[in-house]
Amino acid sequence: MGALDFLSDYFTISTRRKKRKAVQTVDIKVKMDCDGCVRRVKNAVSNLKGVKTVKVDRKQSRVTVTGYAEPNKVLNKVKSTGKRAEFWPYIPYNLVAYPYVAQAYDKKAPSGFVKNVVQALPSPNASDEKLATLFSDENPHACSIM
Incomplete structure (x- = not known):
């Protein structure tokens, strides 16, 4: 480490640098x-x-x-x-909960893709637990067809 390197640490001129955009x-x-x-x-x-x-x-x-x-x-x-x-306008098929909703399914879409629409995503108010226990044997109010 030379004397110039040592002195350059003390006498640096700060310049504003532009923030680079993200890739x-x-x-x-x-x-x-x-x-x-x-x-x-x-x-x-x-x-x-x-x-x-x-x-x-x-x-x-x-x-x-x-x-x-x-x-x-x-x-x-x-x-x-x-x-x-x-x-x-398309997203991968496996990222959508309901890919065959009328607005999401598109015949012109490339294979493995569906349109990105709100109706294809699961609604936050839907409870999957209700649907899973609807026909359960442990549920006394379950539908029984015999």
Whole structure:
């Protein structure tokens, strides 16, 4: 450790540093028909400031962008290519309690996904215990069909 290193600890100039945004993943649904569409969308999004990776899945019509870019800026950049785009409206099938609710089930959804709607999630007022003990042998008021 030299004398300059020792003295630099005492005479540092503090500068304000901007807080860096958190790394986030943005999923966007974009209808892409050909390799040219895929290339156009990928080039447009990868030129945005803060974008680290761009993954395009043409079969699912899905673009996944990872980085520091804001989601609305990414969406607007994809729309600027002339493609109709929206945020990814689907969630994995196993995260939903009621996947076959009328609004949640979508035939156009990729396999393993359903729409993210409030009706598919369990309501906080529903008690699972009541349903479990409804036909129990220990319940004297249970339904008995014999």
